[in-house]
Amino acid sequence: MARFLNTSATNYFLEELIKNAKERLVLISPFLKLNDRIKELLIDKDRLKIDVRIVYGKSELQPEEIRWLNELAYVRTSFRKNLHAKCYMNEELCIISSLNLYEFSQVNNNEMGVLIERGSDAELYKDAYEEAQRIIRISEEVRISLERVNNDAEKDEDGSEEEKTTKLTSSKLGQRYKLKAAEFLDKMVELGYLELNSGKHQLTKKGVDVGGELKVSPKFGAYFLWPEDITL
Known part of the structure; x- marks a missing residue:
């Protein structure tokens, strides 16, 4: 009852x-x-x-x-x-x-x-x-709404457009390797692309060099983007 x-x-x-x-x-x-x-x-x-x-x-x-x-x-x-x-x-x-x-x-x-x-x-x-x-x-x-992000084409100082690149969130890229989002982030720490600081993930210089980005969405907050052709 x-x-x-x-x-x-x-x-x-x-x-x-x-x-x-x-x-x-x-x-x-x-x-x-x-x-x-x-x-x-x-x-x-x-x-x-x-x-x-x-x-x-x-x-x-x-x-x-x-x-x-x-x-x-x-x-x-x-x-x-x-x-x-x-x-x-x-x-x-x-x-x-x-x-x-x-x-x-x-x-x-x-x-x-x-x-x-x-x-x-x-x-x-x-x-x-x-x-x-x-x-x-x-x-x-x-x-799901954050799984795939296409970067807008940017212009160089001379006005020419750079080639459009496709990047994926940690969750989506982890799916390719059959990893949960948390497991994928652990792997990125292991590879030196991310580091833990006070329990929070941060990009390392190595991570930036391979194309990793930290993005902040007004609706969903912070998340990482990675080139879809990055290899583990």
Whole structure:
């Protein structure tokens, strides 16, 4: 039977829902802003190879946070405009609540929610799950939208155009070698094209020399581009 949740209960069961996910985790929230606790939980799910889907309508992440998020191999993020639903679920529990993901653990706010247990409310859980899957299907997956980038032709000082080159993101190029995005970045560190500084990837001189670029998208934050003919 569905259970009513007040503010503190919503925060408690949301954390338990994330921690206890064994097969899948779906987080649907209009606003995406990750505090340290959420980051810890997502890192743990990624380490355990749990399939995590995050759907949001507006991101307040900083570029370095988006880069960090994109490097989690089992966490996929999707954007959906006009998103107002707030739904969090694993394979056994579902919370439908007024709580935005960025408000997690902010107990000053007054929130209400409903906890649905698959074991005792199978039909209700199924309805919520199917609607969550529909929202995921109609959302734009962030990594897909960044997979391929064609550089615009640039002009030299004499006005002549340089030859157009095609570059791919780390995620797309990694697919060619059957590597997850995080594994591909580890390989680039091993080859000396990237280095880790305080846990963040940075281009090295060697990486720049082979054509690597750091780009910042207003919508998606920072990411790396590489020549599509680069060899590992």
